[in-house]
Amino acid sequence: MIDKKDYFKQVLSLGDFSKISSYIETTYGIQLPNNKLNMVQTRLIKRLAEIEKPTFKDYIEYVFSTSGKNELQNMVDEITTNRTEFFREIQHFDFLKENFSDKKDKVKIWSAGCASGEEPYSIAMLLHHHNIDCEIYACDVSVKALNEARNGEYQEREVSPVPEAMRTKYFTKVQDGYKVNENIKKLIKFYHINLLDNTYNIPNDIDIIFFRNVSIYFSSANQDSTFIKMASYLKKDGYLIIGVSENMFNKDLPFKKLKFSIFQKSE
Numbered sequence: 001m002i003d004k005k006d007y008f009k010q011v012l013s014l015g016d017f018s019k020i021s022s023y024i025e026t027t028y029g030i031q032l033p034n035n036k037l038n039m040v041q042t043r044l045i046k047r048l049a050e051i052e053k054p055t056f057k058d059y060i061e062y063v064f065s066t067s068g069k070n071e072l073q074n075m076v077d078e079i080t081t082n083r084t085e086f087f088r089e090i091q092h093f094d095f096l097k098e099n100f101s102d103k104k105d106k107v108k109i110w111s112a113g114c115a116s117g118e119e120p121y122s123i124a125m126l127l128h129h130h131n132i133d134c135e136i137y138a139c140d141v142s143v144k145a146l147n148e149a150r151n152g153e154y155q156e157r158e159v160s161p162v163p164e165a166m167r168t169k170y171f172t173k174v175q176d177g178y179k180v181n182e183n184i185k186k187l188i189k190f191y192h193i194n195l196l197d198n199t200y201n202i203p204n205d206i207d208i209i210f211f212r213n214v215s216i217y218f219s220s221a222n223q224d225s226t227f228i229k230m231a232s233y234l235k236k237d238g239y240l241i242i243g244v245s246e247n248m249f250n251k252d253l254p255f256k257k258l259k260f261s262i263f264q265k266s267e
Ligand SMILES: C[S@@+](CC[C@H](N)C(=O)[O-])C[C@H]1O[C@@H](n2cnc3c(N)ncnc32)[C@H](O)[C@@H]1O
Pocket: 028, 029, 030, 080, 081, 082, 083, 084, 085, 088, 112, 113, 114, 115, 116, 119, 139, 140, 141, 142, 145, 193, 194, 195, 196, 211, 212, 213, 214, 217, 243
């Protein structure tokens, strides 16, 4: 029997870290340079304790074996960075409101890399609040984050960026915080999707894609190939929004820049 505290003394060697980082980059596009070793060690050490693997070497052997398939998803869930917040980068929500408020048909939106759901719920609340009919597709590669998103329950401090009028209208107070109401939940379909795959289970007539704070983790080759694939899921003249600290460097991509971090599909 290993003492729980002994797991927390385990050290991830550079060799073992490289096995994880090359798998994560090849499969999901997420780059993990060597300076992320300590982060990965801290995030994974609790998994060692959870499934009682005494060393990182044992853990890695297990995770890449046939019997370790389920643990592989747990590893991905720990390694992905799921930081998000309601109405993050507010200018994108202003753009949405300004450009779609007089749209008669249903607006189709894709939140790609939705993490724990704050992004698609912000979109849904904003559009519902302005009587704009919408359907939202939200995806992530982390099963843990998607479960949180589907559950739609948030702490008081997490809902603090939500404008008062929407907080009262779209959340119900529960014991530990606030739960998103069903009329908002039903506007969103959640999917487990790896954006590095060749095709996605998403309709190909999307009006606007929110692809924010995800491509920052990708190599420029993976950024470009994902932008190209995304263009094929957009309607003619549809929009792609990236995070304010991200960029689309390649001028040959099928997008024209409208304003900072906002692009429109071009021929
Ligand atoms: C930092 S969060 C961004 C959340 C939200 N878009 C925002 O801007 O607040 C990045 C999310 O992208 C997801 N992600 C990273 N690589 C992915 C991939 N290959 N396929 C799908 N989702 C991915 C992560 O799991 C994580 O939840």
